Amino acid sequence: MNYNLPVLLIAIPILFSFLSLILGSFNKILSKIILISVIIFNIISGICIYNSVLKNGNILTVIGNYLPPFGINLISTYTSISFLILLYIVFLVASLIFVSKNDDRADKISSVLLLYLASSTGILLTGDIFNLFVFIEIFSISNIILISIKDKKLSIKGSLKYLIITSIGASLYLFGIGFLYGILGTLNLSEISLNFDNISYFSKVFIFLFFLGSIMAELEVFPFNFWISDSYAGSKNYVNILLSGLSSIVALYIFIRLFLTVFGYPTFISFSYSLPFNVKTLFLTIFGLSVIVNELAALSSKNVKRILGFSSASSLSLILLSLSTGLKNGVMAAMLIAISVIISKPLLFLSSHQIMKGKGEKNLNSFIDGFRRNPLFSILFIIGVFTLVGFPLTPSFWGKFLLFISATEKISYTTLILVIVVFSITIELFYYFRLMHKLFIKDENIKVEKTKNNFVYIFSGILLASIIIFFSVKPYFTQNIVEKTTEDIFDKSGYIKSCLKSGEIDDR
Template sequence: TLPYALLSAEREIPEEKIPLFYTAMLLCLAGLLGITQTGDIFNVFVFLEISSLSSYALISLGNKRQALTAAYQYLIMGTIGATFYLIGVGLIYSQTGSLNMQDVATILPGVLHLKTVETGFVFIVIGIALKLAMFPMHLWLPNAYTYAPSVVTVFLAATATKVAVYVMLRTLFTVFPQGFAVTTPADELFIVAGISGIIIASVYAIYQKNIKRLLAYSSVAQVGYMMLGIGFASATGVTAALVHLFNHALMKGSLFMAIGAIIYRVGACRMDQIHGLGRAMPWTFGAIVLGGLSLIGVPGTAGFISKWYLVVAALEQQAWISVAVILSGSLLAVVYVGKLIEALYFKPMTDTGNAVAEAPLMLLVPTWVLVFANIYFGLDTTLTVGVAEQAASILGVSPP
């Protein structure tokens, strides 16, 4: 994203704040990488806060006043989530005497009957759910994605919520004993939250006038697919969640990059301000079309693979409602992606006062790298599915 960031930041972030942007972005990346590397549940909290605090700063750099409101809203909800997580860690520590994930996993089976442990589990899960924007704890995400600079939206959409999903998986399947979530209402709650998120967020996306907000609600729906896979608590379900985690980073990264290219040229991303721009910016429009097809789950794209595995996981458990919801989510995606394509290509061109040129190569090349990745991983699933199956095995999820 560095070539993309150079131009996007130059256009959307005040010059005097650009050093702050790069500092905060690298700090956020360091925090996210730390989360994936640590084996200590308290260090997860530390790295979560490092990445979150820098995310608040990144969002506030947007050139509209609402960016500060969005950053503040994210700050409030993120702090609540972090506090919940920390309380849960404290309760677990009080009964295990350790913060090391492996030690905690060894000690917990002997103390699972204690209410303190169950309460700690609830606090940790709710805290992480706030961080990953699980429905209905997603309220910070639409504004954050809408008013942040485009490069920040790309970065957060492709990484931040995905790392939080990873933390949820490690908590459910490594820190706590295999099957503990299944013996509690947690797995049913994940399925209910996933189903609700897929349908409600997709419907909200259809009625949005701002393209970035449309894609933000779409992201909430896609998190719902991941929660559905986790809620199935099966090898196929977790594999589907992991594959969708990776594929969604590709598809939403490419879409937000393409929208950022439009903003770079016309300085707007409302539906009524982009009419006909697809004809003036064919490469950008092509990226949006292919990214949108992957979001829908058309065969031959990465989005189809993860949704296919989700349907298989649902069929294994005879969860017919979940199957219907997955298919309905794709149909709703057809509507909001179609609405975007109609505005960009089929509506009469908006009068911008100047001829609109195609986006610069420094924006197009990174965008199309992700677009081609969407196609490649939709045709060759050896890497994505293979790694996801191996990860599900390491997490200890038993095959059906």
């Protein structure tokens, strides 16, 4: 395998993002072809890198022959590359939906989508903390543009709110980087993780708080979740898919690298933090509160997109809650819930869009008689709901089960975790079953006309549903992936060694 392939995963989308603007000015279809070709290239390359990582372990790609800790480097670990493939599948679905629509600004939107792809890939692969900041900023700017595409009051307001929140978050993150660089004199993630213990307690606390603030702003965590209501409700269908699916993967990976690789000290079964206060309790309180607030916001919403938006924010908080237990079972639970959320949330957005097609208002009542109008997407919606709430045998079920087990391992957090998980499941069941109930209410006064489904929607929906079913009926396959990912997350020394391997560089 070519060890420079990870660079192409970022460089090709950036190159074609500019080419798509130029070629798209001649013919809009060209930009759509470029978008789909680039994503297919990335999927194939991603699978090649995945196989190589399976055989040879972590892959380090040095840029410009500057050996780490100097210069920029990319590290492909098992976690990053499996997240990347999942991300590409969701991105493919969103791109197919975008391509199926006629839009006058197709060239510009596909250019932004390619930047989105490049930045999210960069976030998952980079081994440099400042490079991570640059990619996060490109990611946020692409998100802002994509949210505002609809050009309605709600979408512009949503994107402006998102811009303000992410700007503050990015500033806090940069403050943290400044502190780290001022003390350690390096920007390399591995070098920082290696020497982090030498920093004084006072500085550690400052850096931790800056990073925590920035991550909370980026991760839809309460009290920084107020942009969700406008952003999800006001944006287009494929943007919702990207926001709910891709943003979760990216946010989750940033959290893992910053708080588990840099701040965490992994032992065989758990993570610990050498900070003067109890980090785990702090995380559990923040994310627990966020789960509860987002669930209540989803319950009180009438707009279906808002319900799904708050629900995905709540699921993300639940994943972070599982991660912050710091236990092996908790991390495995987080991975299992993440798999369900990343695939089922796009499916829910997709199917709800098709069920409400032709209805002026996108509120709860537009679901009435949905099953007779659109039986296929009603079934897909039900599959999505069952996966998300944790129907037995789905990955989410095993995830929540493992979270219960991990809660019993640490007696001081047990009650808190159990209360939060039970609360979230109950509320989620209530508002999703309310939606499902509306699907089967028959409106006798109106003659039902069957909705015509676009082929792309049918293909995307069935693809996502089959992935969920595959993960559910092949528990050993899922377990294998989740265990490997968890081991990789716990293998901090392996991550550092793969980057700072004593000056040798292969002649690639």
